[in-house]
Amino acid sequence: MSQNVTFDDRDQSVLNYSPGWFLTGTYNATSVGQTGTLASSSITNVNVTFVFPTPATEFFYFGIKRCCGGSYLICIDCDPNDRKFITIDAVDPTDDGQSPPVVLFSQKFSVAGVHEVILMNQPDPAFGGNSQITLDRFELTVPDPNAVQPTSATSANLFSTPTPSSTAGPELVGSASSSSSNLAPILGGVLGGLVILLIIVGIWLLVRRRSRRTLYSEEQATAPGPQFQSQWRPNSTFTTLTTPGTTISTTTSRRELDAGRIYSTYTESADDPLPPEYGQVFNTAGPSESSSLEPPPPPLPLKASR
Incomplete structure (x- = not known):
């Protein structure tokens, strides 16, 4: 205008x-x-x-x-x-x-x-x-300063929302086709990106699982074996009993002998600087019996009766 x-x-x-x-x-x-x-x-x-x-x-x-x-x-x-x-x-x-x-x-x-x-x-x-x-x-x-410029009208048309109509002309059909053709590459790119992301995550999980298995195998290989404690007792005495047709092995534990009460006749003297003798300190026979340092004989082995 x-x-x-x-x-x-x-x-x-x-x-x-x-x-x-x-x-x-x-x-x-x-x-x-x-x-x-x-x-x-x-x-x-x-x-x-x-x-x-x-x-x-x-x-x-x-x-x-x-x-x-x-x-x-x-x-x-x-x-x-x-x-x-x-x-x-x-x-x-x-x-x-x-x-x-x-x-x-x-x-x-x-x-x-x-x-x-x-x-x-x-x-x-x-x-x-x-x-x-x-x-x-x-x-x-x-x-005309009051007239609407064509560029402004064009911009308004670009950002306006079209009203749905059952009698759409060729222009509206062309615009819809153009929008659809532009939307297809965008959707394809998004889906392709998601597929690539899922593949990367799967590879990462697989590598992590294999690493855990390898580490577990190494730990099992280097772990110490079970510890066994010997049950042998040096004070045990093994006795074999033999009967007609039968052989029986028994184990008899040797008993420790009690030395009895200790009676000491030693009296410390100031004139004797040396330590007392063993016999002066330990007396197993009591005050009226003579001292004996030898232990009693061991018990006789058992005989199997017929």
Whole structure:
């Protein structure tokens, strides 16, 4: 969306006139019942400069054609050192001075921008150098600031949720197909990643189990064997009993002999510095019996009776 903005010939805030212009003129187009203000000059090389106050995509110059000489020069964004003007032929031999302003020059731009326009009067050789320049207004086509930009509308459509409809058109079908085709590779990648992860976990568990088995086998190989305690007793006496047709082995434990009560007749004397003799300390026979250091004989072996 765009709109046209008008800049009247009296608006000197945006128009810069050179000396020689008549700025208080008017026109009266009786043929159409239209009147208005008009700036004009018959002096050669007078000019007016107009710089766009806002970016525009198109420019229009309105003026009144003259019957007896009208040749103008216009330049847009000219190089100050090499100005290349375009000639405007504003001659209308049938003009009687009562015609309304018309478009004498226009130019479009690919993108909205700010430009500089220089309009100048020059001699018209077809009329002996006579030329009268007129200016009613300049008009610019500018983007509508209140209009929704196409890029914004497109973005809104992209993020809006479509309403389900049983009469979906080709566009909706195409969008659904595109979404499905984009979803398939994503799901495939996710499933493939899960499979790879499961394989890695399985290999790890298998290696861990084998390591545990190997460690257990090594521990069993290096563990000490069972300890056996000998049951042999040195004080046991083995006796073999023999009967007709029968041989019996018996074990008889040898009893330890009690030496009896100890009776000591030794009396410590201060005159005897040496320790006492064994017989002086131990006396197994008692006070009335003689001492005997030999133990009693061992018991006789048992004989098996028939």
